[in-house]
Amino acid sequence: MRPDATLEPPTPDDAVDGASLSGLVFDNVWSRFPADFFTRVAPTPRRGTRLLDVSPLAARRLGLDAETLDAKTLTGVMSGERLLPGMDPLAQKYTGHQFGTYNPALGDGRGLLLGEAVTPQGPVDLHLKGAGQTPYSRFGDGQAVLRSSLREYLAGEAMAGLRIPTTLALAVAVNDERVMRERVEPGATLLRLAESHVRFGHFEWLYQQQRVEDLERLMHHVIDRHRPDLAQTEAPLEALYQDVVTRTAELIARWQAYGFVHAVMNTDNMSILGLTLDYGPYAFMDRFDSRLTPNHTDTTGRYAFDQQPGVALWNLTVLGQSLTPLIGVERLREILDTYEPTLQAAYAILMRARLGLESEQEDDGELIDDWLTLMERASADFHRSFRALSETDIQGGLSLEAEIPDAALGDWLARYRERLSRESRGEAERLAAMRRVNPVYVLRTHLAQQVIEAAEDGDAGPLRTFRELLSSPFERRDGMDAWAEAPAASAPPVCLSCSS
Structure with missing residues (x-):
């Protein structure tokens, strides 16, 4: 893995003393692209917008301090009623393959790129989801609901806590809009x-349009x-292209190592920078099931957990085809051939x-x-099983029967003990290292639902608590055992809609 893709936690960016939200400087490069790359659209004001939470991690990425952030200004931006100086909102145009079929009619349908901020750590897009209809909304209403907004907000925190590249959200807000999805739900906005x-x-859009100069640009x-x-x-x-293949x-590898299922790996949801982008009906594994498909519209299991490595390769192949006017086919194939060994090497390091x-x-x-076969055969909890290995002295006898009630566990543990005997570091050092990479707190769907229900009832306290735990998931906290609970054994498998 690249040096900047290790398992060690990143050093947090320091907040800039005295920096303010209104003092952000914008350099909106995208607005200087050809006119059909985007459409300028003003955000649609949302009645009764109220901030629910602000992410300290995301604030630091902007060089700001969440504790001193101007809530009135931020609420104005989240409501669609205010723009910061230098913002120039627009909806981006793109296309993509959705469930394997090319769709030319895609673009930002309910979100707007408000502006591209300049920070000491590099450029940062500010993107308001739930900002209203755009020319790319198709039949959508341009709204976001509280349920999906909270899930995306928490997902960014959880992924960052696990050191998985991701988008973040500065804040999430609820409003007085009532939005029809599977039911009528509270409206919301998310500042991604x-x-x-x-x-x-x-790139697919420009390739399909045969716009080689713009593709190169x-x-x-x-x-x-x-x-x-x-x-x-x-x-x-x-x-x-090599960079994209490597980062993807x-x-x-990180998704697979931490039991994450994106569930909508369409090419328009794939980041050119290798970020986890567009959280919908995603799920973190509870009981290990290599075929977990949490999206109820994915009837064929195209985006199941065990299909993700192959789907990513398929998507990279589509991207490579889009670059054939600029890069020779044989060279593209050579680069693409590095995908599988890179993934396997990275996955081995993580595991x-x-x-x-x-x-x-x-x-x-x-x-x-x-080990994975044991977990799957016993329907063992993915995360609790790893954490159990991190908290028991293997030489003093390890009891995993409660997590993995399988007759073959003893044989595997004997092999595991023998393998550990070939390690040079001591037991205490090993266990400490394992606890730094095996989380206590995981963004489980049933816990996210508890947060959603509390927020819909006007209580944002559970949201803030869970967000804090997910951003530092490896350290067990006193009094927080309820946030580490797996779902009941009788709970049905996770199955969500694309509006989740």
Whole structure:
């Protein structure tokens, strides 16, 4: 894995002393692209907008302090009634393959890129979801509901806490709108942050339109603004595609290692920077099921957990095809061939760390695979099983029967003990390292639902508590055991809609 994609926690960005939301500086590069790359649209004001929570992590990404953020100004932005100086709201145009079928009629249908902020850590898009209808809404109402907004807000915090590349949200707000989905729900807005919102689908659109000059322009935009080191390489465009392949492979490795199912891996939901983008009917694994498909519209299981590595490769192939006017087919194939070994290597690093294996040895892959087979056969809880390994002295006897009631567990533990005997570090050091990568607190669907129901009843306290735990998920907190609970054994498998 790349040096910046290790398991060690990132150093948090320091807030800028005295910085204010209104003092953000914007350099809106996207608004200087050809006119049909976007449509300028003013946000639709939302009645009775009330802030529910502000993310300290996302605020720091902007060089701000969540504790001193001007709530009135932020509420004005979240309501669609106010723009910060320098903002220039627009809806981006793109296309993409949805469940394997090309759809030319895509774009920002309920969100607006308000502006591109300049920060000491690099550019940050401010994107308001639930901002109203755009020319790309198709038959949508341009609204966001509280349920899906809270799920996306928490997902960004959870993924960042697990060191998985992701978009974040600065804040989430509820309003007095009543929005029809499966039922009538409270309206909401979400202010999403991302280094860039450029998607695979942007390149597909230009390729399908046979706009080679604009395709090249977009690639150089990504290089110049987000990957400037690639400009110094012998073939910058090839280097960019390699960068996308590598980062996507490492992203998928992290999803697989932490039991995350995106559930809508359409090409328009794939980030050119390798970020987790567009949270819908996602789920973190509870009882381990390699075929988990939490999206009830995915009747074929195209985006099931065990299909994600292959789907990402398919999406990268589609992206590669879009780049054929600029990069030779054989070179694209060579780059694409690095995907699987990169993913496998990254996944092995992550899984060895989760099992407390510091060195790399030949039989590790079989040990890891058999551990997962045990969990699946016993319908064991994915996260609790890993955490149990992190909290018991293996030499003093390990009791995992409560988590994995399988007769083969003893044989696996004997092999695990033998493998650990070949490690150089001591037991205490190993367990401490394992607890740094095996979370106590996970964004489980039933816990998110509790937060949603409380917020719909006017109580944002559980939201703030869960957000704080998810942003630092590895340290057990006193009095917080309820937030580490798995769902009841009788609970049905997670199954959500695309509006979730």
